[in-house]
Structures are given as C-alpha cells and as structure tokens.
Amino acid sequence: MDIRHATVRDARGICDLVNALAEEGLMLHRSLEDVFDSVREFLVAVDGERLLGCVSVDVFWGGLAEIRSLAVAPDARDRGVGGALVDAAINDAHHLGINKVFALTYEKPFFEKRGFHVVDLKTLPEKVWRECLHWYAKGYRHETAVLRELDVPSAAAPAPPFDILDEVD
Numbered sequence: 001m002d003i004r005h006a007t008v009r010d011a012r013g014i015c016d017l018v019n020a021l022a023e024e025g026l027m028l029h030r031s032l033e034d035v036f037d038s039v040r041e042f043l044v045a046v047d048g049e050r051l052l053g054c055v056s057v058d059v060f061w062g063g064l065a066e067i068r069s070l071a072v073a074p075d076a077r078d079r080g081v082g083g084a085l086v087d088a089a090i091n092d093a094h095h096l097g098i099n100k101v102f103a104l105t106y107e108k109p110f111f112e113k114r115g116f117h118v119v120d121l122k123t124l125p126e127k128v129w130r131e132c133l134h135w136y137a138k139g140y141r142h143e144t145a146v147l148r149e150l151d152v153p154s155a156a157a158p159a160p161p162f163d164i165l166d167e168v169d
C-alpha cells in the first residue's frame, strides 16, 4: 500500500468512496466538482491502481485544520489503512504549520487511540458548529468533535484581522 497526494485521476474514485459511505449516513456527501476543487487537500491510500481510502485536510485558519472525508473501502478495513491515512494527514498538517487538527466523527475510539481527545463543539469555529446544527436538523446523528494538538510553534497562527471589521463599522 502507498499513501500519496491525490491527483485529478483519483477524483472520481474519491467521490464514489465518500458518497457510498455518505449514503449510509457516515459522512457528508462531496460532489465531483467539490473534490476537483479541493483535490490538493486529499491524500489517498492505493494498492497499485486500486483506491483503498482517502482523507482530506482542510485548513481553517493559521493554526487549525479539519480532517475530513476519512474513508476506507469496506473490504480494506482493519489492516491499518485508516490509521496510515490519519498519520499522513497529521504529517501534512504539521508540514503546513498547523498546530491543531480536529475531526467530527462517529469513530471516537479510533481517533482517541491516535492522540485525539474529545472537545466541546462550541470551542470550534462557528462555521463548524453551524454546519453540525444544520445536518443534525436534517436527521443526521450528532458527531463527536475530537482534536489533536501538534508540536508546532503557535506563532504560525496569525490573529484574525478583526480590525478590518472595525473599520467597516
């Protein structure tokens, strides 16, 4: 198995894998357009030509990223593929200078074994919990927010430019 950054050739496979699990209510759907748009954020696990799994690392701000769309094909599970994808995502986030990585998940023990701890959803950016409330209202189960701190100097995260908003007032 190899873990590598996705290319446009992986987009259709990523889309099919994620959306099959989304149909089971395990994650959110991603359109093909969305996958192409964020293809640079995806890592894939492959065995030759076969796509075994994928994950994306979405940067929110200087110090915060979300692990999204973590998906392993049902017949490739329990062989370390998911763990290897999370390790690669963490490595990517670290490389980018991110010092906190979070995920919204139904797989709390899986993430806890990989250095994440449960956090209150309200401590995450409004955009995150608003989206959660939206999906909860549509009948999705409540996901658990988990977070892992990385050993990256916090100076990598600039303060939001809220003074721009003050000037607008």
Ligand SMILES: CC(C)(COP(=O)(O)OP(=O)(O)OC[C@H]1O[C@@H](n2cnc3c(N)ncnc32)[C@H](O)[C@@H]1OP(=O)(O)O)[C@@H](O)C(=O)NCCC(=O)NCCS
Pocket (backbone or CB within 6 Å): 021, 026, 027, 069, 070, 071, 072, 073, 076, 077, 078, 079, 080, 081, 082, 083, 084, 103, 104, 105, 106, 107, 109, 110, 113
């Ligand atoms: C959650 C998910 C990504 C895990 O993927 P996975 O490839 O099965 O994960 P791993 O194989 O790395 O780990 C799962 C278990 O397999 C076992 N395992 C890991 N490596 C192994 C190996 N080399 N040989 C045998 N078993 C192994 C372990 O028991 C591990 O359990 P642990 O959590 O106690 O370590 C996968 O089940 C999935 O796609 N689920 C549906 C979508 C989903 O819920 N995604 C998460 C959204 S955030």
